[in-house]
Amino acid sequence: MSHVPAPRSNRGYSSQHRAAPYLFVSPFLLLFAVFGLWPILHSLIMAFYATNGPKSQVFVGWKNFQFLFADPDFHTAVWNTLVYTFWSVFLQLPLALGLAVLLNQKWLKGRDFLRLAFFSPNLLGQVFVAILFSVLFAPTYGLINKALHFLFGVAVDTKWLSEPALVMPAIVLTSLWLYVGFNMIYFLAALQAVDTELYEAAEADGANAWQKFWAVTLPGIRPVAVFVLVTATIGSFQLFELPYIMLNNTAGPNNSGLTVVMYLYNNGFITGDLGYASAVGWTLAVGVLIVSLIQMRVTGTWKGSDK
Amino acid sequence: MKYFPYGKAAFSILVLAVLSGGWLLSNPPPEHKATLTYWTFAKPHYESYVQILPKFEREHPGVTVDLELVSNNALTARLQSAMLANLDVPDLFEVEIGSAATLFRGPTNDIGLVDLNPRLHAPGPDGAPSLWDRVVQARFASYTDRGHIYGLPHDVHPLQLAYRRDIFAKAGVDVTKIKTWDDFIKVGHKMTIPGKQYMIELSDSDSTSIEPLLFQRGGGYFDANGQVILDNETAVQTMCWYVPLVAGPHKIANSVGFFNQVEANAIEDGYMLCYMCPDWNSKNFENNDAHVTGKMGLMPLPTAVPGGRATSTWGGTMIGLTKHSSNPDLAWQLAMFFYLDKSTVPDRFRTTNILPPVKDFWTLPAFHEKRAYWDGQRLGDSYARLAPDVPPHYSSPVIQTATDKLGQALVDCVGYYNSHGYDERGDARFEAYVRARLKASADQIRAMIKRNPY
Numbered sequence A: 001m002s003h004v005p006a007p008r009s010n011r012g013y014s015s016q017h018r019a020a021p022y023l024f025v026s027p028f029l030l031l032f033a034v035f036g037l038w039p040i041l042h043s044l045i046m047a048f049y050a051t052n053g054p055k056s057q058v059f060v061g062w063k064n065f066q067f068l069f070a071d072p073d074f075h076t077a078v079w080n081t082l083v084y085t086f087w088s089v090f091l092q093l094p095l096a097l098g099l100a101v102l103l104n105q106k107w108l109k110g111r112d113f114l115r116l117a118f119f120s121p122n123l124l125g126q127v128f129v130a131i132l133f134s135v136l137f138a139p140t141y142g143l144i145n146k147a148l149h150f151l152f153g154v155a156v157d158t159k160w161l162s163e164p165a166l167v168m169p170a171i172v173l174t175s176l177w178l179y180v181g182f183n184m185i186y187f188l189a190a191l192q193a194v195d196t197e198l199y200e201a202a203e204a205d206g207a208n209a210w211q212k213f214w215a216v217t218l219p220g221i222r223p224v225a226v227f228v229l230v231t232a233t234i235g236s237f238q239l240f241e242l243p244y245i246m247l248n249n250t251a252g253p254n255n256s257g258l259t260v261v262m263y264l265y266n267n268g269f270i271t272g273d274l275g276y277a278s279a280v281g282w283t284l285a286v287g288v289l290i291v292s293l294i295q296m297r298v299t300g301t302w303k304g305s306d307k
Numbered sequence B: 001m002k003y004f005p006y007g008k009a010a011f012s013i014l015v016l017a018v019l020s021g022g023w024l025l026s027n028p029p030p031e032h033k034a035t036l037t038y039w040t041f042a043k044p045h046y047e048s049y050v051q052i053l054p055k056f057e058r059e060h061p062g063v064t065v066d067l068e069l070v071s072n073n074a075l076t077a078r079l080q081s082a083m084l085a086n087l088d089v090p091d092l093f094e095v096e097i098g099s100a101a102t103l104f105r106g107p108t109n110d111i112g113l114v115d116l117n118p119r120l121h122a123p124g125p126d127g128a129p130s131l132w133d134r135v136v137q138a139r140f141a142s143y144t145d146r147g148h149i150y151g152l153p154h155d156v157h158p159l160q161l162a163y164r165r166d167i168f169a170k171a172g173v174d175v176t177k178i179k180t181w182d183d184f185i186k187v188g189h190k191m192t193i194p195g196k197q198y199m200i201e202l203s204d205s206d207s208t209s210i211e212p213l214l215f216q217r218g219g220g221y222f223d224a225n226g227q228v229i230l231d232n233e234t235a236v237q238t239m240c241w242y243v244p245l246v247a248g249p250h251k252i253a254n255s256v257g258f259f260n261q262v263e264a265n266a267i268e269d270g271y272m273l274c275y276m277c278p279d280w281n282s283k284n285f286e287n288n289d290a291h292v293t294g295k296m297g298l299m300p301l302p303t304a305v306p307g308g309r310a311t312s313t314w315g316g317t318m319i320g321l322t323k324h325s326s327n328p329d330l331a332w333q334l335a336m337f338f339y340l341d342k343s344t345v346p347d348r349f350r351t352t353n354i355l356p357p358v359k360d361f362w363t364l365p366a367f368h369e370k371r372a373y374w375d376g377q378r379l380g381d382s383y384a385r386l387a388p389d390v391p392p393h394y395s396s397p398v399i400q401t402a403t404d405k406l407g408q409a410l411v412d413c414v415g416y417y418n419s420h421g422y423d424e425r426g427d428a429r430f431e432a433y434v435r436a437r438l439k440a441s442a443d444q445i446r447a448m449i450k451r452n453p454y
Helices: A010-046 A063-070 A072-102 A111-119 A126-136 A143-152 A164-193 A196-204 A209-237 A241-246 A260-270 A274-299 B008-026 B043-059 B072-085 B097-104 B117-121 B137-143 B165-170 B181-191 B210-216 B233-246 B261-268 B279-288 B328-340 B342-352 B359-363 B379-389 B399-420 B428-451
Strands: A049-052 A056-059 B036-040 B065-069 B092-096 B159-164 B198-201 B272-278 B296-300 B317-321
Touching: A010 A049, A010 A274, A049 A063, A049 A274, A063 A274, A063 B428, A072 A164, A072 A209, A072 A260, A111 A164, A126 A164, A126 A241, A164 A209, A164 A241, A196 A209, A209 A274, A241 A260, A260 A274, A260 B072, A260 B399, B036 B043, B036 B328, B043 B065, B043 B328, B043 B342, B072 B092, B072 B097, B092 B097, B092 B328, B097 B137, B097 B317, B097 B399, B137 B317, B159 B165, B159 B279, B159 B379, B165 B296, B181 B198, B181 B233, B210 B233, B210 B399, B233 B399, B233 B428, B261 B272, B261 B279, B272 B279, B279 B342, B296 B379, B317 B328, B359 B379, B399 B428
Parallel strands: B036 B065, B036 B092, B198 B272
Antiparallel strands: A049 A056, B092 B317, B159 B272, B159 B296
């Protein structure tokens, strides 16, 4: 005779079920509260203090923000970050999409190898890539100058990393090498998810390759494209390691490689004013939020219209 | 799953969580048992300390020292965090000169470092002079704040010029006749072949090279009281003199950078004839540019005026004692052991070429040895002769900003010079621009200092 469990009271069982999800997420919530939420809230408080060294704090109200918005270095950092973000979005993403479309073609021989090859720079990490490119961009002896001199007659002593006007192009070129393959993977996955029947229907209607791309492919990958756009923008706003290492732990000549996060780091961890750095951090966070909301509004994901 | 209604997966996670949590609780990380902790960022220092540490531990039974090699970039942030949390603060640490003053922020009572004044001025054992009298005193400038001395200088770092002896000899140039910068520039115009050969490596895009030359002329970022002097007459005249060296049609300097293969190539190819060479960089040349052994020479820095200062200083390391040390006297004994143990000085000098700041060590035989790399020159002697004359390098908690501002001013002045030209006899417009640009930089530093509510 099989064992029959004793009936449990419905009320007790139901309350257990209601509590269970909270119980399971509680370890995360606890850790997040201690190591995530509290530091975030504390940094908001610190943003209104001038901190000096390990102990001293003085309430300064909005003065950190007033100084920040008047500081020419912060203006430079914001401008540089926006320039980098612009090129990231308008150069990097189309290139990534183009590569993905190319590497999605069945007729292309060795496309698996090429996919790996284009993605592989991302396996190296920003610091290694930055060191590598700082040598490649070296004047007179750097490989890039030698190649440009050989191909186009560009001066071999072109100072990519010490000529203010060339610093940002050098950083953008490096980030292209690093991230195009990475974003390509997202687009590739999205392309493979587009329903092939739609292409067949378009062909039956006499659509050419461009029309198929415009009317079938782009709408099909839109959710992923929006995701890549938003994450690439946020990532661009957070630019730090690449220029910092390429420019030998500096902001480059005339702050030409200074980004907002580098400005935050310099004030928080080099100069030691964590209060001011918190003000920078919150300003950056609000800026990123606004830009992301605008992007979502423009791309139509604001109201979930991509569902 | 009779008594656990949420399924096997949830049960497994719970068991794993309980087991791993229990294991962590029953195996806490070992307690920090060393009596003293010492952080350094310089591998050569670390390696030399490791060798002699057993001797200190033998002389102090029961005392153990935890010597840690910490990344230079991480050290200041890690130290500040440790002080903030009052957790694992080292007893002693070494920090690079450019970061040292950032530790002096805030009210004096809140600074986490011990004022070394009493220990420095205490008489030495057996009637020996105090440490203050034994060390090159200008080196304390960077580590002094509001009358308190928070650091011992690890070094002096006098500056000379390293040059390609063979190329100058072939060109018939007697470098011993180069006494002033005017002499140097005249030779530079003769030796420079634009795009192929430059007289000297000097940066046109950051403060690396102009900073020591500003110090040489008695200028700097701050005076002894911490006031900004980046826009004083010395700074203006130094900038007006420096820019034509690195810009314009008659430039004799170019920049390829330091510390890497590019520098080695530039020296080996004769692309750069002279490099600014503090003692530590002479070891870089020996290690990285072996192909030019015997072809290199060292000469004092040309002077700004006849009979002027023939050196400057570049770089440095501070040794600090933290207030968090539970045994500051013992920590000081360790610092003195590393600092004054004569038995390791010769080897340390041979492996690093760094001249110690204790003047009476310079009479040791190791400092008079001939070096094959420098064509038999006595490297130690050549630096020791100049060391007493190194200029002070006054600092401030905003020193990093000041360094950046000087670099930015240089870039703008170079840009102005390239676009507007410059009359070698002196162009009032250029000088006016330099004056205004340096004032703008200095005012930005002043604004940062003013923001500090102390």
